[in-house]
Amino acid sequence: MKQELEEAFGFMFEKELLEEIESVGVLRKYKQGDILIDYNETLQQIPLLIDGAVKIMRQDEKGDELALYYLERGDTCSMTLNCCLGSKKSEISAVAETDVIFISIPVQKMQDWMQKYQTWMAFVFESYNSRFNELLESIDNLAFNKMHERLHKYLEDKALVMKSTSLNLSHQDIANDMHTSRVVVSRLLKSLENEGLIKLGRNKIEVLDFDA
DNA sequence: ACATTAAGTGATT
DNA sequence: AATCACTTAATGT
DSSP states (O other), X not given: OHHHHHHHHTTTSOHHHHHHHXXXXXXXXXXXXXXXXXXXXXXXXXXXXXXXXXXXXXXXXXXXXXXXXXXOTTOBOHHHHHHHHHTOBOXXXXXXXXXXXXXXXXXXXXXXXXXXXXXXXXXXXXXXXXXXXXXXXXXXXXXXXXXXXXXHHHHHHHHHHHTOSEEOOOHHHXXXXXXXXXXXXXXXXXXXXXXXXXXXXXXXEEEOSOOO
C-alpha cells in the first residue's frame, strides 16, 4: 500500500501524515460496476482514490438517475467528507466505472488530521473546491447545452476516464446516465456519426475527434 | 431455428 | 426532446 500511496498522494502530504494514513488506512479494491456508496447509506470511511474512476450519481424520488461527475486518482469524495462530519446519509451513489483501488480512512482520523496537518486541511478544501467546480460545470452543461453537446461532452469524459477512445456501452446506458430516452440518444449518436466525430457499432462507440 | 436484446426510424405530442 | 410503435440487425441458447 505504501507504494500506491506515494504515487497518488506523495507530493501532497508530509511524511508523518503519509505514515499515519498508511497505518490506519485499509487498501480496498473493487471491480467495475460495483456500488461503492448507495443512497442513504451512512458513511464511516473516507476514500482516497488511488486508481480507476468512480462515477457519482444523483437520484430523484422516482428513482431516475443522472451522472454528475467522475472521481479519479488523487481525488476524494466531498460528499463523504460532509456526510461524515454530520454523520448524515448519502445524497448520492458512487459506482466503480472501472476497476478501482482506494485507501479507506476512518472518519475520526480525518477530523484529527484537520487540526494536525495543514496539508490535510488544504487537501480537504481543495477537494471541496474542485468538486464544487465540477458540479458547476455539470450544471452549466445541463442548463445551457443542447442534448447534442451534452452527449458529445459525455463521450469525451467517458473516453478520458476509461483511458480509451473505444467505449463499450449501449445507447440505453448513455440514456440512463444522461437521464434521457434511448431513442433520443440513438438519434443524436447517429448525427454525431454523420459529422464524423464518432463511429458506431453494437455495444460500442469509437470516439474519433478525441482532443483531450 | 428461435428468443432476446440493441439499434434505427417515422409519426405524434 | 420525449414517447409510441414498429422494423431491422446482432447475439445468445
